[in-house]
Amino acid sequence: MSFLEDTINVIGFLILTVGFIIKNTIRALIPERYKAKNIAGNIALVTGGGGVLGRLIALRLAKLGVIVVVWDVNKAGIEETVKLVKSSGGICYGYVCDLCNREDIYRKAAQVRKEVGKVAILINNAGIGSSYKLLNTPDKLIVQTMEVNVLSHFWTTKAFLPSMMEHNYGHIVSIASMAGHIGVPHMINYCTSKFAAVGFEEALHMELAAEGYKINSTVVCPFFIQSTGMFNKVSPRYLPRLTPNDVADRVVSAIRCNEKVVIVPGYLYIFLILKWAFPWECAGMFIRGMLLNQIHPSDAPSKEEEEEEEEKEKEKEKGEEIIPTVFSKDPDTTVIQQQLTRRISCSERKP
Numbered sequence: 001m002s003f004l005e006d007t008i009n010v011i012g013f014l015i016l017t018v019g020f021i022i023k024n025t026i027r028a029l030i031p032e033r034y035k036a037k038n039i040a041g042n043i044a045l046v047t048g049g050g051g052v053l054g055r056l057i058a059l060r061l062a063k064l065g066v067i068v069v070v071w072d073v074n075k076a077g078i079e080e081t082v083k084l085v086k087s088s089g090g091i092c093y094g095y096v097c098d099l100c101n102r103e104d105i106y107r108k109a110a111q112v113r114k115e116v117g118k119v120a121i122l123i124n125n126a127g128i129g130s131s132y133k134l135l136n137t138p139d140k141l142i143v144q145t146m147e148v149n150v151l152s153h154f155w156t157t158k159a160f161l162p163s164m165m166e167h168n169y170g171h172i173v174s175i176a177s178m179a180g181h182i183g184v185p186h187m188i189n190y191c192t193s194k195f196a197a198v199g200f201e202e203a204l205h206m207e208l209a210a211e212g213y214k215i216n217s218t219v220v221c222p223f224f225i226q227s228t229g230m231f232n233k234v235s236p237r238y239l240p241r242l243t244p245n246d247v248a249d250r251v252v253s254a255i256r257c258n259e260k261v262v263i264v265p266g267y268l269y270i271f272l273i274l275k276w277a278f279p280w281e282c283a284g285m286f287i288r289g290m291l292l293n294q295i296h297p298s299d300a301p302s303k304e305e306e307e308e309e310e311e312k313e314k315e316k317e318k319g320e321e322i323i324p325t326v327f328s329k330d331p332d333t334t335v336i337q338q339q340l341t342r343r344i345s346c347s348e349r350k351p
Contacts, residue, residue, distance in 0.1 A: 069094075069095070093112070128149065130187070217260070
């Protein structure tokens with residue numbers, strides 16, 4: 001290219017940048033009720049739907065008329081979610097799915113397509129966390145963390161993205177964490193997995209946009225959440241831990257408004273700016289001394305505990321411990337379907 005062409009391209013880029021800034025600023029000032037899209041009738045799949053956050057997201061989606069599918073390895077958790085969706089008047093399908101097992105994910109995805117329909121909203125919510133010093137972290141826990149927090153995003157997206165591309169419509173949501181932007185001591189495996197989840201969503205968004213698809217993607221990065229059991233050993237110094245209700249509200253709002261990156265609470269955006277604007281020593285001191293009060297690392301598992309865990313794994317492989325593939329009150333039915341009379345939503349019920 002000639003110097004003149006380069007100059008024109010740069011000027012054009014700057015003009016477009018200013019235009020997008022103005023557009024997004026105006027859009028941010030518009031009340032949500034005027035810019036939120038209607039998602040009623042869409043099929044949404046929520047992984048980790050048997051947990052607190054996944055359950056609250058499912059309840060909110062059902063209240064909006066979305067057909068909800070929940071996946072979890074916890075049969076009792078799925079039962080509770082379906083029960084609460086029932087009280088909100090929604091439609092819910094529940095499946096037990098092991099997100100550490102790629103083939104199980106693909107099997108359940110095919111089953112969902114056959115028995116429910118094409119998923120338009122995929123919410124990769126399932127996650128596990130722990131607080132160990134790196135050298136005390138069990139190898140199996142590292143692998144499991146990566147399988148649930150990262151690799152499952154690949155498998156679920158590969159399973160449901162083709163139908164979204166076929167209709168040029170859909171929304172993929174990754175529930176990451178502020179720990180996906182800022183490293184935290186004694187949580188190296190968790191932070192690594194969430195950094196990967198943030199990168200996965202960003203790269204996926206870039207790829208879909210480059211190919212001209214109008215498929216939305218969102219990454220949600222909340223601060224530490226209370227009542228989930230994942231961060232009981234984390235004590236923030238100044239910032240309160242979030243409630244699952246707050247995060248669930250923000251997730252659904254982001255879906256309806258097609259937001260790309262969501263930090264919860266929003267004022268934590270400033271920490272990301274400070275991380276790169278200040279010297280690394282200052283950023284590290286700020287994170288360790290001001291943001292976090294103390295993280296109590298777990299002790300390394302004893303040899304007896306490791307042997308007990310290995311014995312459980314062997315029993316599962318032998319089939320002595322069987323996890324049902326689908327939760328159902330009726331043993332002759334392969335899927336739960338709850339279509340019930342609409343009543344006042346229980347989505348605001350404190351977990």
